[in-house]
Amino acid sequence: MTQLLKGKEVADALTEKLQSQVKEMKEKGIAPCLAIIRVGENPSDLSYERGALKRAEKVGITVRQYVYDEAIDQETLIGDLEGINQDDSIHGVLIFQPLPKQIDDGAVRKVLKPEKDVDGITEGSLCGVFSASHRGFAPCTARACMEILNYYGIDPAGKRAAVLGRSLVIGKPAAMMIMEKNGTVTVCHSKTGEARMMEICKESDIILAAMGRAGMIDSRYLTGSQIVIDVGINVDQHGNLCGDVDFESASRLCEAITPVPGGVGAVTTAVLMLQVVEAAQQEMF
Amino acid sequence: MTQLLKGKEVADALTEKLQSQVKEMKEKGIAPCLAIIRVGENPSDLSYERGALKRAEKVGITVRQYVYDEAIDQETLIGDLEGINQDDSIHGVLIFQPLPKQIDDGAVRKVLKPEKDVDGITEGSLCGVFSASHRGFAPCTARACMEILNYYGIDPAGKRAAVLGRSLVIGKPAAMMIMEKNGTVTVCHSKTGEARMMEICKESDIILAAMGRAGMIDSRYLTGSQIVIDVGINVDQHGNLCGDVDFESASRLCEAITPVPGGVGAVTTAVLMLQVVEAAQQEMF
Numbered sequence: 001m002t003q004l005l006k007g008k009e010v011a012d013a014l015t016e017k018l019q020s021q022v023k024e025m026k027e028k029g030i031a032p033c034l035a036i037i038r039v040g041e042n043p044s045d046l047s048y049e050r051g052a053l054k055r056a057e058k059v060g061i062t063v064r065q066y067v068y069d070e071a072i073d074q075e076t077l078i079g080d081l082e083g084i085n086q087d088d089s090i091h092g093v094l095i096f097q098p099l100p101k102q103i104d105d106g107a108v109r110k111v112l113k114p115e116k117d118v119d120g121i122t123e124g125s126l127c128g129v130f131s132a133s134h135r136g137f138a139p140c141t142a143r144a145c146m147e148i149l150n151y152y153g154i155d156p157a158g159k160r161a162a163v164l165g166r167s168l169v170i171g172k173p174a175a176m177m178i179m180e181k182n183g184t185v186t187v188c189h190s191k192t193g194e195a196r197m198m199e200i201c202k203e204s205d206i207i208l209a210a211m212g213r214a215g216m217i218d219s220r221y222l223t224g225s226q227i228v229i230d231v232g233i234n235v236d237q238h239g240n241l242c243g244d245v246d247f248e249s250a251s252r253l254c255e256a257i258t259p260v261p262g263g264v265g266a267v268t269t270a271v272l273m274l275q276v277v278e279a280a281q282q283e284m285f
Numbered sequence: 286m287t288q289l290l291k292g293k294e295v296a297d298a299l300t301e302k303l304q305s306q307v308k309e310m311k312e313k314g315i316a317p318c319l320a321i322i323r324v325g326e327n328p329s330d331l332s333y334e335r336g337a338l339k340r341a342e343k344v345g346i347t348v349r350q351y352v353y354d355e356a357i358d359q360e361t362l363i364g365d366l367e368g369i370n371q372d373d374s375i376h377g378v379l380i381f382q383p384l385p386k387q388i389d390d391g392a393v394r395k396v397l398k399p400e401k402d403v404d405g406i407t408e409g410s411l412c413g414v415f416s417a418s419h420r421g422f423a424p425c426t427a428r429a430c431m432e433i434l435n436y437y438g439i440d441p442a443g444k445r446a447a448v449l450g451r452s453l454v455i456g457k458p459a460a461m462m463i464m465e466k467n468g469t470v471t472v473c474h475s476k477t478g479e480a481r482m483m484e485i486c487k488e489s490d491i492i493l494a495a496m497g498r499a500g501m502i503d504s505r506y507l508t509g510s511q512i513v514i515d516v517g518i519n520v521d522q523h524g525n526l527c528g529d530v531d532f533e534s535a536s537r538l539c540e541a542i543t544p545v546p547g548g549v550g551a552v553t554t555a556v557l558m559l560q561v562v563e564a565a566q567q568e569m570f
Contacts, residue, residue: 186470
């Protein structure tokens with residue numbers, strides 16, 4: 001019987017743990033606070049923001065919203081971000097990207113302090129993930145995958161993992177984090193070729209699918225013993241949300257699998273709050 | 286017949302190319318210059334420095350040596366490094382590490398500009414390698430492996446590579462660079478287990494051995510079709526220099542192999558000069 005790795009359970013457990021941590025922190029005079037910087041009204045930004053606000057409220061984290069018109073100039077945005085860097089009452093910052101074309105995303109990222117970079121977008125955070133130095137923070141979705149494995153008692157140590165996709169927001173950081181947990185990771189990508197990718201997936205214990213190709217991974221990639229983490233968020237030809245994994249097919253031939261929706265995506269805002277709390281805790285010491 | 290991938294040939298070809306590039310640059314008024322910062326008289330630092338000086342002279346690169354007594358304090362060293370950062374006539378910096386214990390290596394690394402970090406030790410360089418953004422420079426030994434593959438016409442694209450070792454100076458950056466060249470990389474390490482590592486090596490087309498274990502890789506890891514790059518520098522029980530690969534055994538069952546000595550190690554100073562020239566070229570534009 002294939003185990004369903006539900007994101008909601010992971011998010012709920014994280015939320016509960018964070019609630020009591022935040023309560024304790026507030027008793028010591030620290031109120032964890034997240035700044036959300038959004039330019040314009042991109043529907044997917046708004047949707048993620050609503051989820052983050054709801055999660056923050058549950059956990060007891062204060063959110064300060066910085067909302068700007070599409071026409072904002074880079075100097076104003078960077079000036080405000082510098083102010084946020086200086087403001088000890090703000091512990092974490094989420095900046096929706098990409099920013100409008102008059103603004104250089106890279107220049108903005110450069111300003112943000114890695115210590116407040118709870119969404120893992122700065123050079124300091126990326127280097128922290130690459131070197132396992134724990135400076136800054138990992139991208140939330142990559143860490144959400146790790147939190148799912150952790151919650152369900154799946155230890156990557158001594159296991160083989162196939163990470164499908166080599167993006168800086170998921171594939172590469174997830175590979176580094178699995179490696180840090182002593183897993184043996186193979187990173188596959190568009191140039192790996194289908195036959196070879198099937199072979200590698202079949203040899204693996206954990207498959208993390210983050211290629212951005214709807215329903216690509218099916219039972220042909222599996223032998224029955226894999227744990228499948230589906231990071232994909234795509235829309236299929238019928239207009240339905242679907243992952244990079246063909247759930248119907250794959251779930252028949254694996255040990256455990258995350259659904260889409262209700263899998264990795266359900267954990268990201270909880271991870272964002274976890275990282276805000278960690279950022280605030282670092283301030284305490 | 287197993288092909289011997291000689292480092293000297295690669296270094297000679299690089300040196301020749303660099304000679305004409307440096308000549309052209311000097312005609313345009315740019316004289317590439319490397320600063321070498323050495324604290325104390327560590328024999329292996331001195332040996333590497335001699336090699337670098339010789340190579341620099343061949344190529345036509347000026348070297349400015351900063352040699353300090355073991356007792357140097359951090360402020361002086363950092364002050365000098367800040368001066369080097371500002372000095373437009375110096376394009377690259379090599380700092381021998383570890384530094385004496387009164388000096389915080391991390392604090393020193395933080396000061397160095399990634400644009401002059403031709404040995405790939407700064408956060409900016411590491412992030413550049415991780416993100417393939419080409420900011421800063423890769424660690425010289427990792428890039429030396431890539432230059433050997435390149436010289437002998439071995440394109441990682443579509444191939445499987447096993448990188449053995451996950452250090453920040455070789456394993457991880459080499460994995461990223463092979464991935465950037467569209468190879469499919471598996472990173473093995475001490476927790477992978479011998480049987481599994483053998484299996485992964487046998488499935489691979491390229492093996493990059495950087496575990497730091499003398500003669501560990503032998504014919505049991507091979508099928509006859511592998512290209513073996515040996516990054517190890519160890520001393521065996523007879524006091525002889527040897528790699529991570531048991532050359533006798535492995536060379537009978539692979540397609541191509543680098544010797545030790547005379548393999549990867551013979552290419553590093555040429556790569557250092559290559560990166561100094563690249564740093565100087567960036568200044569030209």
